[in-house]
Amino acid sequence: MNKIKQRYRYSAVLLKQLVKTDFKLRYQSSFLGYLWSLLKPLFLFGILYVVFVKILKVDYGVPNSGIYLLLGIVLWSFFAELTSTSITSIVGKGDLLRKLNFPRYVLVLSVSLTAGINLFLNFMVVVIFMIISSVAVSKESLLAPIIFGELFIFALALGFYLSALFVRLRDINYVWEVIMQALFYATPILFPITLAPLWLQKVLMLSPLAQTIQDLRYLLVSKQTSTITDVYNNNPYIRLVPLAITMILFVTGALYFKSRSKYFAEEV
Amino acid sequence: MQEDTIISIRNLSKDFKLPHQKMNSVKNAFTNAFSLGNRTFEVQHALKDIDFEIKKGDFFGIVGRNGSGKSTLLKILAGIYQPTKGSISVKGKVVPFIELGVGFNPELTGRENVYLNGALLGFSEKEVDTKYKNIVEFAELERFMDQKLKNYSSGMQVRLAFSVATQLAESDILLIDEVLAVGDASFQKKCFEYFKKLREAKKTVVFVSHDMSAVEQYCTNGILVEQGAIVQKGKAAKVADEYKKLFINQYNTVTSKTKRPIIGNGNALFEDVSLKTIQKKSREYIILKVDIRFINDFEKPIFGFSIKPENLLQLAGTNTLVNDIEIGKQHANTKLTIECKIPNIFNNGIHYVDLNLAQDKTSVVADRWAEAASFVVKRKQTAPYPIVLDETIINFKEQE
Numbered sequence: 001m002n003k004i005k006q007r008y009r010y011s012a013v014l015l016k017q018l019v020k021t022d023f024k025l026r027y028q029s030s031f032l033g034y035l036w037s038l039l040k041p042l043f044l045f046g047i048l049y050v051v052f053v054k055i056l057k058v059d060y061g062v063p064n065s066g067i068y069l070l071l072g073i074v075l076w077s078f079f080a081e082l083t084s085t086s087i088t089s090i091v092g093k094g095d096l097l098r099k100l101n102f103p104r105y106v107l108v109l110s111v112s113l114t115a116g117i118n119l120f121l122n123f124m125v126v127v128i129f130m131i132i133s134s135v136a137v138s139k140e141s142l143l144a145p146i147i148f149g150e151l152f153i154f155a156l157a158l159g160f161y162l163s164a165l166f167v168r169l170r171d172i173n174y175v176w177e178v179i180m181q182a183l184f185y186a187t188p189i190l191f192p193i194t195l196a197p198l199w200l201q202k203v204l205m206l207s208p209l210a211q212t213i214q215d216l217r218y219l220l221v222s223k224q225t226s227t228i229t230d231v232y233n234n235n236p237y238i239r240l241v242p243l244a245i246t247m248i249l250f251v252t253g254a255l256y257f258k259s260r261s262k263y264f265a266e267e268v
Numbered sequence: 269m270q271e272d273t274i275i276s277i278r279n280l281s282k283d284f285k286l287p288h289q290k291m292n293s294v295k296n297a298f299t300n301a302f303s304l305g306n307r308t309f310e311v312q313h314a315l316k317d318i319d320f321e322i323k324k325g326d327f328f329g330i331v332g333r334n335g336s337g338k339s340t341l342l343k344i345l346a347g348i349y350q351p352t353k354g355s356i357s358v359k360g361k362v363v364p365f366i367e368l369g370v371g372f373n374p375e376l377t378g379r380e381n382v383y384l385n386g387a388l389l390g391f392s393e394k395e396v397d398t399k400y401k402n403i404v405e406f407a408e409l410e411r412f413m414d415q416k417l418k419n420y421s422s423g424m425q426v427r428l429a430f431s432v433a434t435q436l437a438e439s440d441i442l443l444i445d446e447v448l449a450v451g452d453a454s455f456q457k458k459c460f461e462y463f464k465k466l467r468e469a470k471k472t473v474v475f476v477s478h479d480m481s482a483v484e485q486y487c488t489n490g491i492l493v494e495q496g497a498i499v500q501k502g503k504a505a506k507v508a509d510e511y512k513k514l515f516i517n518q519y520n521t522v523t524s525k526t527k528r529p530i531i532g533n534g535n536a537l538f539e540d541v542s543l544k545t546i547q548k549k550s551r552e553y554i555i556l557k558v559d560i561r562f563i564n565d566f567e568k569p570i571f572g573f574s575i576k577p578e579n580l581l582q583l584a585g586t587n588t589l590v591n592d593i594e595i596g597k598q599h600a601n602t603k604l605t606i607e608c609k610i611p612n613i614f615n616n617g618i619h620y621v622d623l624n625l626a627q628d629k630t631s632v633v634a635d636r637w638a639e640a641a642s643f644v645v646k647r648k649q650t651a652p653y654p655i656v657l658d659e660t661i662i663n664f665k666e667q668e
């Protein structure tokens with residue numbers, strides 16, 4: 001029992017220091033510092049807002065379509081950052097792996113937490129916009145942290161798989177870039193999901209990424225957002241499918257990572 | 269496991285699989301998936317049937333030549349590598365010093381690096397806080413702690429890393445690789461003082477080295493690893509003796525004719541080298557025989573050699589210019605054999621011979637062969653000097 005406590009204490013100490021270092025290093029020599037992590041999605045949002053809302057006049061079927069779009073982009077940026085930084089999180093620390101025995105998952109967790117902190121900062125910007133546009137928030141909004149949690153676990157699960165695979169197959173990062181491109185358009189971020197035929201909506205919404213993004217928009221921006229239950233005739237149990245996908249991916253990903261992590265030091 | 273046994277290793281083996289065809293791209297993985305049977309590995313047996321235990325308070329030496337598997341063993345003890353077969357059980361916390369300053373980042377300040385390095389060794393910020401003053405004092409870097417590490421000299425970096433490691437480590441078991449003892453003389457002295465303190469404090473230490481004087485001085489017992497297997501275990505002195513014998517066996521047959529980097533213009537090359545000893549009237553001489561092949565016509569060859577014990581960079585040597593010997597012009601495709609009779613004035617231990625061939629001036633190197641041969645000196649008495657002037661004539665006269 002004491003040994004387990006020891007082990008987790010070590011992980012916690014290390015995790016804290018790694019996240020801290022990561023933040024220090026990332027924005028150390030740039031003039032605007034932390035602001036950059038906010039400005040990046042804001043610029044992307046600005047461009048997409050002009051193109052999709054102002055020029056193409058896409059109808060999202062919701063009020064506050066700007067915030068609706070912004071929230072989607074912020075969530076996608078988080079997912080993209082977490083998965084792509086976790087790919088190299090093990091290989092990039094090869095030197096450390098060969099010289100110290102520490103719980104390897106700390107490395108994946110540290111880049112995930114960094115992405116999580118960035119999400120939090122970005123989300124604060126969304127909140128500011130929500131306050132400015134006086135978006136009505138209901139009691140249901142309190143469920144949002146659970147959905148954030150689901151999204152985090154889904155991304156972390158992929159992070160475990162990707163980082164461990166990258167040790168053996170060094171072109172996983174290119175493969176993942178391509179998959180991300182596809183995933184971006186398979187997720188209703190820029191376009192309203194209702195544009196797609198119903199059968200396709202049914203398929204797309206099973207992705208935990210689409211489900212969580214739409215749920216968060218529903219909870220925080222507009223009740224008119226089309227969620228997974230809307231697509232499946234208000235069947236509340238359908239939500240269990242993306243949840244199950246997330247949990248299965250997480251458990252198998254963690255187990256796969258654990259079984260491979262013993263050999264990281266030799267293979268890296 | 270007995271009460272006081274702290275590390276126990278049973279029938280441990282470690283193999284490394286070296287794939288003949290590197291398979292680290294998806295394309296390769298796909299194409300190879302259809303021909304799994306054809307994929308060949310070269311299995312390298314790094315460690316075979318290792319079996320020993322370390323008791324609480326031991327200063328345990330692991331010695332062996334380069335490539336014998338001792339570093340692999342240390343990494344298994346540290347939990348970095350997994351054994352292929354057999355078991356290892358460790359009671360207590362292990363802190364490895366396989367390299368100083370693991371995880372040091374040049375972009376961070378000295379202070380930030382102390383905390384990062386501390387965390388990697390398992391110490392929280394609070395714990396490092398309490399020792400921070402000691403660390404800085406010991407490293408003598410008070411004025412530099414808020415500067416970035418990249419602005420440190422390499423000596424300062426080593427000092428800081430060593431200070432963090434030694435001031436923080438209060439764990440049950442310390443694993444120390446020999447790299448710790450590199451650096452300038454004053455730093456080495458600090459290292460050895462630290463070892464002495466560890467030994468006095470009855471800490472359990474595993475020390476990997478091929479510096480036999482350090483092993484004899486600090487270790488209580490140990491093992492000798494040769495080609496992945498234990499060939500001797502027990503008291504440190506016995507293990508160290510056995511290690512030196514590995515070199516005596518090479519004494520007449522002489523070392524590597526394997527590939528070596530050619531340093532020089534290549535107009536002539538050392539082909540062979542051999543060493544033997546002769547006794548003459550209780551004096552011992554080392555006979556160094558060298559074959560040189562001349563590739564091109566060669567004006568005024570100058571031959572030289574130097575001898576060093578393993579812990580020094582240079583000790584003694586001479587060349588034909590210093591000894592006032594003229595070899596004369598050599599023609600292409602001829603061979604020359606040189607024989608030197610060197611008085612054995614060396615202290616106990618392993619010594620290496622470097623060979624040098626220059627053209628006309630000592631600065632124009634034709635070939636240089638570092639550590640071409642090695643020999644071991646065994647005297648009845650160990651002298652506290654690297655060179656022993658035992659041919660000195662000492663007279664004494666008793667007076668009333």
